[in-house]
Amino acid sequence: MSVNAAETPQQTSTPQKSGLISGLPWVAIAVALALLPMIFTSNSMISTLNYLGTMAIFALSYNVLLGQTGLLSLGHGTFFGLGGFIATHAVLHMADAGWNFPLPLVPLIGAAGALVLGFFGGWLASGRGGMPFAMITLGLAELVYAAAALFPSIYGSEEGISMDRMDLGASFGMDYGPTLDIYVIVAVWFLICAALLYFFSKTPLGLLANSVRDNAERVEFIGFSSKRVRMLAYAIAAAIAGVAGSLAALNFEIMTVNELGAATSTLVLLMTYIGGTKHFFGPVLGAIVIGLMKIWLSDISSAWMMYFGLLFIFVVMVQPAGLAGILMSGVTLMRSGTFKMQAPLLALIGLTGLATLVGIIVLTELAYRAGLDAGLGPQMTVLWLPLNATSVLSWGFGFVLVAGGVLTMRPLLDRLDTLRHSLGKGEMA
Amino acid sequence: MTNALEIKDLRKSFGPVEIIRGVNLDLRKGERHALIGPNGAGKSTLFHLISGRITPTSGQILFDGKNIAGHPPAEIVRAGLSRSFQITNIFPQMTVTENLRCAVLWKLGHRYTLLRPTSSLKDVAAECERLLTELGLTHRAHDTADSLTYPEQRALELGLAVASGANTLLLDEPMAGMSHSETDAALQLIMKVTEGKTLLMVEHDMGVIFEMADRISVLVYGEIIATGTPEEIRANPAVQEAYLGASEEDAA
Amino acid sequence: MSAEVITFSLLNGTLYGMLLFLLASGLTLIFSMMGVLNFAHASFFMIGAYFGFEISKYVGFFPALILAPILVGLVGALIERYGLRRVHKFGHLGELLFTIGVAFVIEEAVQMIWGRSPMDYQIPAALDFTAFEIFGTGYPAFRLFMLIMSVAIFAALALLLTRTRVGLVVKASLTHPEMVSMLGHDVPLVFMSVFGVGSALAGIAGVIGGPILITQPSMAMSLGPILFVIVVVGGLGSLSGAFVASLLVGFIQTFAVAIDLSVADVFGLVGVTQPPAALGALVSDIWNVSVSQIGPVIPYLLLVAVLIFRPMGLFGKRA
Incomplete structure (x- = not known):
């Protein structure tokens, strides 16, 4: 289950690997991005894709800090929000002045603004890593959030600041009325940002960021300043978050102070970590999964935030490599050639896990129905199961599933370890 | 200027306790200088002061004439x-290269x-290639540092x-925790990679010290009590007293 | 500002500062002991308030004052034992992430059980009278009670840490966990107890703070960042630093509310009553800013100032 850094994409590309092969995944991504709007044609689906793309860029920018430099920022949402406000004001002012500035380039303005602010914030926050960094970024974010209330002409009051993205006029053959036009902008920016950040991970500065993550003190003894590396990483992450914020502004045509608050900062942390910080595309996976949870699950269950939090705790406690880590260990397993021998046990573990999950869902839904949603009456259907929030039977069913699942899981995992151990020995012999 | 490093009346206190109590030490260009002394004499502290990890309370450290x-x-x-x-301090999740x-x-x-x-x-690739060969780590080039054996990690350090x-x-106990055969290999490696360089080394293995060092300084309770060639140090009564009087184990 | 306003602001500032210190002391204890910044600390404060509210409905306020913190402490100890201890192997980053997750889930759980609107957590009838009068205005007994409670707990904690054998073991475990373990003390148990006691302290703050501050699901998230400002400004891991910073923040926030002054008033003194229209909307924003509006911003400005001029914090040992 442990997928270590040796298997991350940063390290697998050795110099002798030709440019053609390393370019292939990028071509595949570009093709997928082009096909998506043809498969999902409805306006609401395209709007969802826009949101997911924006969040994916945001999460990728966050991983420059968390995964690559080992910095836990609790205030990354600030740059998302500020980027969005800068983009909004840019559109408003340029429209007033009658400029025909191409709308797809507006995120550049948001990024430039966020970059400058990122340097300033980084200068303040980068002295130390670890806990002090986390707290200082939190403090700075709260400062910006609290101060925003003093400037209604910049941040708007309760209802925020709105704009009309069509005011800048048409360019590149699009008038930016349809959601699909925005999808084109988001998709292109996603490719640009992902490529830039992937390139960053390959540069000397990216390498130094990794070394600061691994051992910040030793970095000082090979001639570099950890503080400088942190500050540069912080500013770069801020600039890309500014792109994401600008795209959000173009997509929704409104920015509110909440966008730069703690909720945004927490969201990006959870997305990125759940997706997996040790693989370059892990954060994208996290953004997609959590984004979809946010959009779809919130429709069918008022407990979706609870599931979100529980999933996060699960990843922190059991699978620090995140969903990408699970995926990659699956791939490794398939390639190892011993999959067939492990399959029955793995299936059993999967079933037990599924039963536990169902139990957790049943209990959570019952609890919400008994508490927050008591007004809806005790009768409910969860996963096609008829349940009753006042019935001992329903609660007992959930408890049995969870307790049984947890108790069965332990010996099963032990047996898997033993099996893998003996398989490993067999290979050696 | 023939001295690579000159330390003048260096002092360091932690609260009321003075750990380094007026150290004076010269390091000649190109020499292999060993720093010995009983446990708790302040050898590691002195290294931390010279390398900038901690700030001295007073005194000067002149490197190429500059403080x-x-x-x-x-x-x-x-x-x-x-x-x-002394304690391996590398980048564990990154490869050797x-x-x-x-x-x-x-x-x-x-x-x-x-x-x-x-x-x-x-140029980076060429230099890394050269270092890998010199350190004998070429076959481990693409393994993560935390997967190396202990002597390999020491070599990377x-x-x-x-x-x-x-x-x-400045090498702080480069052979700490090694077996006898590993020590020999490590010593040869050190001699090879530091050729033509000035060396100040803390080491506990007296056999190694007396074999390789041009000069030896003895640090006891935060003061240098003697500096000289291995023969001079062997004959020095103050050193004999400090070591034989304190503990036979250290002098072995 | 009149003498009356100053006196009441001093009283309320001390009160708010002591309440903050009740929280910050637990946070500091846990931090200096385990190296973990407990992000969920303010959440324990919140469940303290909710438990206090719920229990006092059945058995009254004073038994709740005892029972609720014990329950919160138990919750804290369980979270340490079955959660935090297991993520210890992933380092401090893993531990911090875990406590962020716990804070997230607690906030959700509170909404699940008690709903999203504020609770009707009233001051107990036994303490609902005027304690004394100065300048013709009464000072509520409950506030005086809060103040006495906070000071008493502070004194008890100080005595426990400096005068008892338990305190010695705890202080020694802070600096030399291996040695203390070799001497036959159960360090994991000490850690669990410290985490439990720290949480219980937050719980007490919740029970007595709940009726004054509003008991609602957002109370943890609104107080949490202020706590972090306090521990950074005071110097990470320094109890005396946390004490001074708590009072400082307490005074800043109460005095800011009391000062009825805006930028426009200052200009009004020199005869300028309207912002020059030519300078635009931003200037008119600043024109209308009053001191009480700046109140919430000042602790964070203080944080930035401390970071620039004294990065180790007021009482921190080193950067």
């Missing part, structure tokens, strides 16, 4: 004085570059200090 006392470590390394650590790449970047003038990929820097291109090296 570096209290300067940040990065500045001292750039000036040409680097160190290794990546460890070395980081360490050679500054001297090759690449600084905080983000315009070119590291793999396209020919030494490699990071050497890779920075410094002409003066």
